[in-house]
Amino acid sequence: MNHVRDALPDFRNLGVVARILVIVNLAALLAAAVKAPGLGQLADAFVDIALVVEPVLIASLCLLWAANRWLAGRPYWVGVAVIAVGVMWLTAGAEWLRASVDSEALGVLRAGSFALLLTAFLAGYFHLRNRALSPALAEARLQALQARIRPHFLFNTLNAVLSLIRKDPKRAEHALEDLADLYRMVMADAADLTTLGREIELARQYLNLEQLRLGPRLAVEWKIEDAPADALVPPLLLQPLVENAVYHGIEPGAAPGTIEIAIRRERDRLHVKLTNPYHPDHQHRQGNRIALANIRERLQLHFDVEAELATEVSGPNFEIRMAMPYRRAASRPAPDSRAAA
Amino acid sequence: MTAPPPLRIFLVDDERPARDRMREVLGDLAGELPNVVVGEAATGPEGLTLLPQLPVDVALVDIHMPEMNGMEFARHLAALERPPAVVFVTAHDQYAIEAFELNALDYLLKPVRGPRLAAALTRARAGGAVRREPLERAAAAAGHGPRRYLSVSERGRIHLVPVADIVYLKAELKYVTVRTAEREHLLEESLASLEQEFGARFVRVHRSCLVARGRVRGFERVVDEDGEGAGWAVLLDGIADRLPVSRRQWPIVKALANG
Numbered sequence: 001m002n003h004v005r006d007a008l009p010d011f012r013n014l015g016v017v018a019r020i021l022v023i024v025n026l027a028a029l030l031a032a033a034v035k036a037p038g039l040g041q042l043a044d045a046f047v048d049i050a051l052v053v054e055p056v057l058i059a060s061l062c063l064l065w066a067a068n069r070w071l072a073g074r075p076y077w078v079g080v081a082v083i084a085v086g087v088m089w090l091t092a093g094a095e096w097l098r099a100s101v102d103s104e105a106l107g108v109l110r111a112g113s114f115a116l117l118l119t120a121f122l123a124g125y126f127h128l129r130n131r132a133l134s135p136a137l138a139e140a141r142l143q144a145l146q147a148r149i150r151p152h153f154l155f156n157t158l159n160a161v162l163s164l165i166r167k168d169p170k171r172a173e174h175a176l177e178d179l180a181d182l183y184r185m186v187m188a189d190a191a192d193l194t195t196l197g198r199e200i201e202l203a204r205q206y207l208n209l210e211q212l213r214l215g216p217r218l219a220v221e222w223k224i225e226d227a228p229a230d231a232l233v234p235p236l237l238l239q240p241l242v243e244n245a246v247y248h249g250i251e252p253g254a255a256p257g258t259i260e261i262a263i264r265r266e267r268d269r270l271h272v273k274l275t276n277p278y279h280p281d282h283q284h285r286q287g288n289r290i291a292l293a294n295i296r297e298r299l300q301l302h303f304d305v306e307a308e309l310a311t312e313v314s315g316p317n318f319e320i321r322m323a324m325p326y327r328r329a330a331s332r333p334a335p336d337s338r339a340a341a
Numbered sequence: 342m343t344a345p346p347p348l349r350i351f352l353v354d355d356e357r358p359a360r361d362r363m364r365e366v367l368g369d370l371a372g373e374l375p376n377v378v379v380g381e382a383a384t385g386p387e388g389l390t391l392l393p394q395l396p397v398d399v400a401l402v403d404i405h406m407p408e409m410n411g412m413e414f415a416r417h418l419a420a421l422e423r424p425p426a427v428v429f430v431t432a433h434d435q436y437a438i439e440a441f442e443l444n445a446l447d448y449l450l451k452p453v454r455g456p457r458l459a460a461a462l463t464r465a466r467a468g469g470a471v472r473r474e475p476l477e478r479a480a481a482a483a484g485h486g487p488r489r490y491l492s493v494s495e496r497g498r499i500h501l502v503p504v505a506d507i508v509y510l511k512a513e514l515k516y517v518t519v520r521t522a523e524r525e526h527l528l529e530e531s532l533a534s535l536e537q538e539f540g541a542r543f544v545r546v547h548r549s550c551l552v553a554r555g556r557v558r559g560f561e562r563v564v565d566e567d568g569e570g571a572g573w574a575v576l577l578d579g580i581a582d583r584l585p586v587s588r589r590q591w592p593i594v595k596a597l598a599n600g
Contacts, residue, residue: 152405155432156356159452163362213356254355254384254407281489 006076008083009126011064013325015304020061020122027118028053052098052111056090084119091115149186150243153210160213175212178205186239193302195329196263196270197229203238203261210246218250219258227263231270232327234298240291241274241320249276249318270326278318292320299324347375348462349396351425353388353414354381354403359451363401363430366455374459385409389417389492389499397425399465401449404431409489412437412480417492417499419473426465440482444475487538491519493526502526504542508556508577509584510535512549522579546575546594547587554597560586 009016028049036045063086064071071079095111157179164172182205185198207220242259250257257277264271292311299307299322307324350367354360360381367376379395382388385408392400400418404411415427429448431437441448447461447468480488490501502519511518512532519526536543536551543551556578563574563585573591574583586594 151433155451156359159362159432160356160358162452163358163365166365167361213358215357251355251405252407 006127007130008071008076008079009130011061011068011071013304014306016126017061018305019125021057023122023125024053024057024118027121031114052091052094056087056094056115059090060087080123084116084123087119088112088116149183149240150247152247153243156213157209160209164212171212175209178208181205182209186236188235193232193327194235195229196227196231196233199233199235199238200224200227200229200263202236203242206239206242207246207259210250214246214250217253217256218246219256221258221260223260223262223264226265228265228270228326228328230329231265232329233270233324234295234302237295237299237322238272238274240295244291245274245276245318248279252279253277265326268326270324272320272322274320275317278313278316280313295322345375347371347377348466349379349398350376350462351379351388351392351395351397351400352381353383353385353400353406353411354430355383355406356403357383359403359430363453366453366458369455370459370462374462376462385411385414385417386490386501388414389501392418392425393421393498399426399428399462400471401428401430404429404434404437410485412476412483412485413488413490415471416473416476416480416488417490417501419471419476420492420494420499422494422497424470426468427471428461428465434483437479437483437485440479443482444479446475446479487541491526491528491530493519493528500526504539507543508553508580509582510543510551511584520580520582544594544597546584546590550584552577552584557594557597560595 011017029046032042032046032049035049036042060083064083071082074082089112091114092108092112095108099108157175161172161175161179164175182202185202185205207218211218211220238261242261245259249259258275260273260275262271262273262275292309296309299309303324307322309320309322312319312321352360352363354363360383364378367378370376379397380391382391385406388400388402400415402411402414406414409417411429411431415429418424418427427446429437429441429446430451430453431448432451438448440446447464449457449461488504490503491507493500493502502521506521506523507519508522509520510528510532511520513527515529516527517530517532517535519528532549532551536545539551542553542555544554544557546552552575557575558578559576560573561576561583562571563583564571572588573586573594575586575594576583
């Protein structure tokens with residue numbers, strides 16, 4: 001069922017770049033250890049190898065950065081072959097240059113083969129990592145969260161709708177439509193990533209329903225003028241956090257409280273901040289931590305080290321801050337999962 | 342045979358739509374089970390102010406409420422001379438439901454159906470007043486944590502003392518004196534059970550005295566009452582009283598001061 005799509009890694013992701021840097025340098029160190037006659041000469045041997053490896057490594061990473069989008073558009077094996085051949089030629093070229101000044105050079109053929117092997121190893125590594133992490137795992141994590149919208153919310157909302165049916169049938173109708181939409185979106189087939197626009201819509205529908213039963217106790221402030229609706233984000237990024245904000249921030253207080261949702265784009269980063277009143281003596285039944293841990297995990301699966309999630313009690317408020325790379329949804333029209341459901 | 346007088350009902354729920362809905366269902370039942378809603382409240386403390394002044398047979402009480410949950414509300418209600426019967430209402434609280442069933446307390450699930458409500462009201466009329474013991478056991482089993490208030494029944498009213506305001510609790514002959522910065526109250530509970538419930542907030546300084554950990558300002562050398570050697574007394578925030586620390590408790594109390 002969970003077919004894993006073979007894909008090259010995102011060469012603009014810091015985590016991917018870091019992994020390549022570490023693995024290639026480890027391989028160079030290993031080669032130096034094999035080559036050096038004793039521990040004393042290890043450093044010399046490494047510098048010797050680094051003279052070729054580092055320029056090639058830096059140049060390759062720059063080229064991969066530039067060609068990231070083009071490569072992502074090719075079939076997987078074409079991409080791998082292009083990179084392997086490219087890296088091999090770069091290495092051979094560098095070695096040839098060095099051979100002109102240094103008689104102890106490795107030889108163009110051997111250096112090229114070494115580069116080819118290492119590239120193949122890296123390709124294999126990212127391939128396996130891809131299999132292990134996504135989308136199967138991300139989907140499993142998402143399903144764990146999908147199953148978790150609080151029954152407390154569902155039954156209280158149904159009760160509130162029942163109270164409207166005789167007095168204000170029109171409003172009851174709208175509420176049931178909201179509820180249906182909400183559950184359809186929450187239970188939709190897990191898309192790899194969804195758009196921020198849809199996530200905002202989902203959180204809005206959820207808050208409309210909470211407003212119905214909490215009335216003036218719940219105030220919501222949206223600060224999303226600078227939020228890019230086309231940003232790609234993991235599905236169910238906002239709604240569980242907003243649900244927690246109501247459950248832990250609004251319901252335990254008899255006085256009205258405000259939930260603030262601020263989303264903005266800053267250059268190529270997307271910043272999300274959620275604030276709600278903090279009730280230190282409110283009993284936490286773990287729910288909060290589960291949703292936070294789940295979202296943190298999925299952010300990592302999707303954005304690796306480039307995503308952050310931090311929580312903080314600041315004065316009378318509880319704050320959640322998230323930051324992640326701003327990726328735009330591809331130009332192709334996003335499949336409407338409502339139609340699919 | 343004359344029809345029984347209408348059942349007098351009081352509603353406690355923090356959500357207005359939920360109270361409205363309950364009134365509707367009760368209205369639908371009025372034909373087979375005459376009833377009248379005599380009052381309603383949005384929080385526990387509000388309910389405890391209003392309810393004792395009204396003639397109430399049954400209180401329908403939501404569990405999940407701000408300030409004071411439904412179980413605590415019912416426990417304070419039990420301090421009344423003639424408390425009403427209580428039927429709990431909850432949307433979803435697995436722990437509370439298990440606790441109710443274990444302790445034979447009646448509850449309804451939201452959304453509430455007419456026939457179930459009628460059955461619960463009939464049972465409540467027959468079963469009578471809410472009692473403290475099963476409630477205490479249920480509250481402990483449901484894991485709702487300690488109460489936020491202690492209640493003192495005074496001339497048919499319920500006076501609530503926020504636990505956060507209490508400086509110390511002292512066992513007297515039959516009562517426990519509850520001391521706040523402003524005044525004293527007498528409470529009919531045992532110091533041992535209070536220590537068990539509020540152990541996280543109070544420390545025992547003496548066989549007969551619990552002091553709020555956050556109110557300890559310092560210590561002072563004093564001469565023992567019997568004149569044998571010197572002991573220590575606790576200095577408190579906000580009030581001038583000095584409470585002797587027993588030798589047995591001194592190491593624990595001292596550790597608290599150093600920590």
